[in-house]
Amino acid sequence: MSLTQILLIVFLLFALSRVTLQYKSGNLSLLSFLFWSFLFAAAVYLTAFPDQASRIAQLLGIGRGVDAVIYISIAVLFYLVFRLYVYLENVRQEITDLVRKLALDSNKKNGRKKSKN
Amino acid sequence: MKLLVAIPAFNEEKMIAQVIKSIPGKIAGIKKRDILVVDDGSTDRTFEKAQKHGAIVVRHIINRGLGGAIKTAMDFARREGYQILITIDADGQHEPGSIPLFIKKVIDSHKDVVVGSRWLKAGSAPRTRIIVNKLANLLTYFFYGINTSDSQSGYRAFGPKALDRVRLQADGMEVSSEVFREIAKNRLSYAEIPIRVIYTEYSKAKGQRITNAPKIILQLLVRLFK
Numbered sequence: 001m002s003l004t005q006i007l008l009i010v011f012l013l014f015a016l017s018r019v020t021l022q023y024k025s026g027n028l029s030l031l032s033f034l035f036w037s038f039l040f041a042a043a044v045y046l047t048a049f050p051d052q053a054s055r056i057a058q059l060l061g062i063g064r065g066v067d068a069v070i071y072i073s074i075a076v077l078f079y080l081v082f083r084l085y086v087y088l089e090n091v092r093q094e095i096t097d098l099v100r101k102l103a104l105d106s107n108k109k110n111g112r113k114k115s116k117n
Numbered sequence: 118m119k120l121l122v123a124i125p126a127f128n129e130e131k132m133i134a135q136v137i138k139s140i141p142g143k144i145a146g147i148k149k150r151d152i153l154v155v156d157d158g159s160t161d162r163t164f165e166k167a168q169k170h171g172a173i174v175v176r177h178i179i180n181r182g183l184g185g186a187i188k189t190a191m192d193f194a195r196r197e198g199y200q201i202l203i204t205i206d207a208d209g210q211h212e213p214g215s216i217p218l219f220i221k222k223v224i225d226s227h228k229d230v231v232v233g234s235r236w237l238k239a240g241s242a243p244r245t246r247i248i249v250n251k252l253a254n255l256l257t258y259f260f261y262g263i264n265t266s267d268s269q270s271g272y273r274a275f276g277p278k279a280l281d282r283v284r285l286q287a288d289g290m291e292v293s294s295e296v297f298r299e300i301a302k303n304r305l306s307y308a309e310i311p312i313r314v315i316y317t318e319y320s321k322a323k324g325q326r327i328t329n330a331p332k333i334i335l336q337l338l339v340r341l342f343k
Contacts, residue, residue: 096181096288100189103155104196107175 001048008047016040039076118146118224121199122216123153124172125186125271126207130161133207137170140205140213146224147201153193154207155186163207183271184292188285195280202275210314211272219274222308229279229305230296232265233272237311246316257294261301265309269293272312279305 019040023033046053046069053065062068122140126133137152144150154167158180167174175189187204194202201223205211215233222231236250250269257268273296275283282303287295300307 092288093286095179096185096188099158099177099179099181100185100192103175103177103189104192107173107193108196 005047005050009044012040012044012047016044118201119149119151119199120144120147120201120203120220121151121153121190121194121197122203122205122213123155123187123190123194124167124205124207125155125157125183125190126159126163126167127157127180127186128159128161128163129207130159130163130166132209133163133166134170136205136207136209136213137167137172141216144217144220146220151199153190155189155193157181157183157186182289182292184285184287184289184295187292191275191280191283191285200277200280202280204271204273206271210316212313212315215272215310215312218310219272222310223274223276226308227276227306228308229276230283230300230307231274231276232267232270232296232307232309233312234265234267234270234309235312235314236266237309243316253294257297260294261297263297263301263307265297265307267309268297270312279303 016037019028019033019036022028023030028036046065050065053069055065057063057065057068060068062071124133124136129136133154137154140150140152142150152172154163154172154174156164156167156174156176158177164174164176173193175193177185177189190204191202201220203216203219205213205216211233219231219233222228250267253268254265258264269290271293279300282305283296283299285292285295285299299305
C-alpha cells in the first residue's frame, strides 16, 4: 500500500468518525447517516483495493477504475450541491416566513393598542 | 369595494413620501382606500416617513426581497378583508394616476389580474431593461404558457378571486414571473394596460439588472424540480 493510499484512508476514516459523531449528537438523520457512512466506507474500500474499482469500471463500460471513481464522484457532487442549494433556499424561505409573521403580528398588536386608546 | 395600495419599500426615504402623496384618494367603485407600505428591513427613515404621511406600515426586521414584501402585502390584504390589491413600486417610476384604470379593468371588465405594461405605450427605456424584459417574457411563456408583454412589471392589480387564490413562494425578484405561474395554475383572467414609466437615474439604479437574470432563471428551475 502506497503512502498516498494510507493518508487518504486516514482522512476518510476521520470523515467517517465525524459522520458518526454528528449522528450521535442528533445533527444527522438516520437516512443521512447511512448515506454518508456508505459513501465514505465505499471510498475507504476502493482506496484500499483499487482493483475492485477496475472491476466496477468494466461493469460500467468505462476503461479504468480511477476514471469510474472520478465520473461517479462528479455526478454525486453535482447532486449534493443541488440538494444543498435547495436546502438553503428552504431555510431562506423559512426565515422570510418568520420575518413576515413577526411583521404582521406586530402590526395587529399595534392596531389593537391604538383602537384601545 | 375595499382597495389596498401596497408599496414594497427598501431604503426609499427619498421617494416614499412623494409616492404616497400622489396616490388618488377617491376612485370610482371604491368605498375605502388604504395605503400599505411594507418596509422591507430599510436602514434609512423609510418607516418613519411612510408613517408620517398616513400609510399603514408593516415592517420586516430584516430585508427579505421583493417577493417577501409582496407576500406580506397579500397576507395583510386577506387578513383585513380588502377585495382589491394594487402593488406599485416605491422608487417613483410608476404613475399612481393610473390606479383608476386598473380598478376599471378589475371591476368593469371582471379581470382577476391586471398588469401595467411598459411596452404597450411608446416610450424610451434603457436598452438593458428591454433585453432583460424580453428574456423574462420568453421564459414566462416557456414555463407557464402565458403571452405577456411585461412579465417584470411591479405595477399590478389583484381582484377578489386572485387575492383569494394566488399563493406566492419566491422571496426575490423572481416573484414577478411567479405571478404568471399562479395565473396559469388558478386559471385567472388576465389583462394588461399600458403604463408610462418614469425612468430617472434613481429608479434605474433601483430596478432589475441584467446580472439578476441568471439568478432568477436558476431559482425558477430549482422551484420546478425540487
